[in-house]
Amino acid sequence: MAVCTGCSLLCDDIEVALKAGGFDKVKNLCRKGHSHFQTVWGERTGPVVDGQEVSQDQAIERAAEILKDAKRPLLLGWANTSLEAQSVGIDLARKLGATIDDASPFCQGLLMERVLTGKLPTCTLDDVRNFADVSLYWGSDPSNSHPRHLSRFAYYPRGSKRQKSYEEERTMIVVDVRRSSTVELADMFFQVLPGGDADFIAAVTSVLDGKIPKFGDKKRMIELGKLLKKTEFGAVFPGPGLVQSLGGKMDLLDGLLERLNQLVPFKVIPVVGHYNARGFNQLLLDQTGFVNQVSFAGDKPAHGPECSVVEAARSCDACLVIGSDPLSSLPFGTAGALSKLPTIAIDPCRTLTTDAASVVIPSAMYGLEAGGSALRMDGVKVGFEPILETDLPPDEEILRRLLEAV
Amino acid sequence: MVSAMEIYKLLPNSACKECGFSSCMALAVALLNREKKLEDCPALFDPKYADKLKKLQELLEPLQKASETGLIIHEEKCFGCGNCVVACPVNVAADPTGCAVGQGPKSDRVILVVEDGVVKCLNVKECRRFGPQGTQCNACTATCPSKAIEFV
Ligand code: SF4
Ligand code: SF4
Ligand code: SF4
Numbered sequence: 001m002a003v004c005t006g007c008s009l010l011c012d013d014i015e016v017a018l019k020a021g022g023f024d025k026v027k028n029l030c031r032k033g034h035s036h037f038q039t040v041w042g043e044r045t046g047p048v049v050d051g052q053e054v055s056q057d058q059a060i061e062r063a064a065e066i067l068k069d070a071k072r073p074l075l076l077g078w079a080n081t082s083l084e085a086q087s088v089g090i091d092l093a094r095k096l097g098a099t100i101d102d103a104s105p106f107c108q109g110l111l112m113e114r115v116l117t118g119k120l121p122t123c124t125l126d127d128v129r130n131f132a133d134v135s136l137y138w139g140s141d142p143s144n145s146h147p148r149h150l151s152r153f154a155y156y157p158r159g160s161k162r163q164k165s166y167e168e169e170r171t172m173i174v175v176d177v178r179r180s181s182t183v184e185l186a187d188m189f190f191q192v193l194p195g196g197d198a199d200f201i202a203a204v205t206s207v208l209d210g211k212i213p214k215f216g217d218k219k220r221m222i223e224l225g226k227l228l229k230k231t232e233f234g235a236v237f238p239g240p241g242l243v244q245s246l247g248g249k250m251d252l253l254d255g256l257l258e259r260l261n262q263l264v265p266f267k268v269i270p271v272v273g274h275y276n277a278r279g280f281n282q283l284l285l286d287q288t289g290f291v292n293q294v295s296f297a298g299d300k301p302a303h304g305p306e307c308s309v310v311e312a313a314r315s316c317d318a319c320l321v322i323g324s325d326p327l328s329s330l331p332f333g334t335a336g337a338l339s340k341l342p343t344i345a346i347d348p349c350r351t352l353t354t355d356a357a358s359v360v361i362p363s364a365m366y367g368l369e370a371g372g373s374a375l376r377m378d379g380v381k382v383g384f385e386p387i388l389e390t391d392l393p394p395d396e397e398i399l400r401r402l403l404e405a406v
Numbered sequence: 407m408v409s410a411m412e413i414y415k416l417l418p419n420s421a422c423k424e425c426g427f428s429s430c431m432a433l434a435v436a437l438l439n440r441e442k443k444l445e446d447c448p449a450l451f452d453p454k455y456a457d458k459l460k461k462l463q464e465l466l467e468p469l470q471k472a473s474e475t476g477l478i479i480h481e482e483k484c485f486g487c488g489n490c491v492v493a494c495p496v497n498v499a500a501d502p503t504g505c506a507v508g509q510g511p512k513s514d515r516v517i518l519v520v521e522d523g524v525v526k527c528l529n530v531k532e533c534r535r536f537g538p539q540g541t542q543c544n545a546c547t548a549t550c551p552s553k554a555i556e557f558v
Contacts, residue, residue: 013509013510014510015510023522025521025522026521026522026523027510027511027519027520027521028488028509028510028511028519028520029486029520029522029523030485030486030487030488030520030523031484031485031486031523031524032485032486033486033523034486034522034523034524035523129507129508143485143487143551143552144485147485147486147487147488148487148488148508150487150489151487151488151489151491151492151493151508152488152492152508152509153508155489156489156492156493156508156549157492157506157507157508158498158506158507158508159507166493166549181485181551181552182551184551184552185489185549185551
């Protein structure tokens with residue numbers, strides 16, 4: 001069995017039959033995972049320094065020089081690499097006095113922090129499969145982003161306490177600004193206006209308190225209130241849509257969950273995208289007390305917006321990118337600032353970032369060519385073994401060599 | 407999906423009974439169920455119906471790809487999410503430790519599987535819709551987020 005590193009579900013039941021130069025047959029992998037697996041045969045990176053092809057050793061040497069010479073290096077990315085590599089990466093940041101960050105400040109960092117620090121109650125996806133009778137997707141569309149979320153855990157499978165599953169025992173609710181593919185399958189759909197989630201929270205709180213809601217269709221809101229009150233085990237799956245909409249008002253979500261949990265158990269699992277996004281936040285929290293945006297420039301780790309990618313991209317003088325493609329994923333201004341820096345990109349595959357980087361270090365693809373472990377979106381650690389052979393080193397080994405050289 | 411009415415409207419509607427049915431509507435239903443072919447209606451091949459024949463051929467073309475239970479798979483639309491695999495009652499009964507609990511199939515008696523990123527239909531005779539005694543089960547099509555599978 002192989003593990004898919006195509007998204008943060010880390011599906012571990014993938015059956016692969018190989019033939020020369022490709023896969024003969026792959027079972028149980030969703031379409032998204034299938035295209036992820038195909039990238040191993042796609043456009044791969046080679047070692048490059050300033051546009052010239054070099055040896056892997058030369059690329060690593062040059063990368064070490066850039067990092068040593070930099071006064072304020074930024075180590076960025078991390079969501080698509082193993083826990084082992086992330087851990088060496090944090091050591092490297094500490095040794096360099098660097099700033100380290102992922103994309104979570106743009107995404108779901110505020111939510112993840114609440115879950116990892118215990119401010120919001122959480123559970124595993126296996127608990128959801130076994131016990132949940134209500135699943136609420138909020139600003140998330142797993143049918144597209146995490147295609148097997150409903151079938152493996154949240155809605156369709158039979159669980160120890162949910163033998164009648166979706167036919168009789170589970171209810172799926174979607175709250176979103178648009179009719180997503182997931183809405184097609186939902187038992188209840190509440191459409192909110194962009195930025196309207198705070199109003200929706202107020203309305204749910206009203207119906208829980210037995211008051212008439214000010215927002216939306218009153219009858220349907222009261223129906224929702226009734227359903228929530230008689231839930232035995234509820235799971236909320238907030239996505240980027242909700243976090244972006246609430247912005248600085250995340251305490252509204254805290255308040256709603258607190259109110260709900262006075263009545264019935266309701267857990268929160270953030271629907272993060274990349275396969276080990278949660279792992280990075282967890283490791284950084286364990287080591288520094290912060291989930292993202294950490295600077296090791298001073299005596300002790302500092303945290304704050306001044307350590308974020310946005311600020312650091314403007315103030316730092318060199319950048320190492322690993323496990324992400326910030327030039328295509330970050331906001332234009334930040335990506336623009338980054339593209340002007342001497343950049344080292346460690347990536348198995350060609351991206352906009354590797355195209356623009358001063359140094360490119362190719363690495364093995366985790367899950368396919370390299371073993372390791374990662375945290376699933378619910379925090380469960382999933383280990384994986386390579387299924388293909390390669391001469392390329394994994395991220396962890398490259399980072400270890402950099403750590404020794406600086 | 408095509409309806410019998412759409413097919414009926416394109417038939418000659420001459421009630422010649424050459425096809426063995428007493429009305430063109432009955433033939434339309436039989437065409438939809440793939441029990442008869444357009445060739446069973448000789449009148450349709452009269453040049454004056456050439457336009458209608460062409461339209462009918464286009465209309466019925468997708469039906470040719472359907473399985474014996476009338477299942478049509480649009481691979482290009484399939485997410486490979488496995489909802490249908492986990493929801494199909496036959497899969498659940500045949501595979502209590504695999505499909506039933508959300509995992510990939512562990513039994514070779516299942517009907518729906520996901521291979522190379524898209525759904526595939528095996529063991530079609532096991533489907534609850536199979537044969538004249540078949541029921542109107544739709545657990546697979548109702549759980550599909552992208553209308554990648556449908557029954558004719
Ligand atoms: S749901 Fe995610 S982890 Fe599972 S097979 Fe699809 S892409 Fe891979
Ligand atoms: S019709 Fe029913 S039995 Fe047949 S494949 Fe679909 S879900 Fe399974
Ligand atoms: S046919 Fe539909 S339900 Fe089945 S795997 Fe494809 S997208 Fe999912």
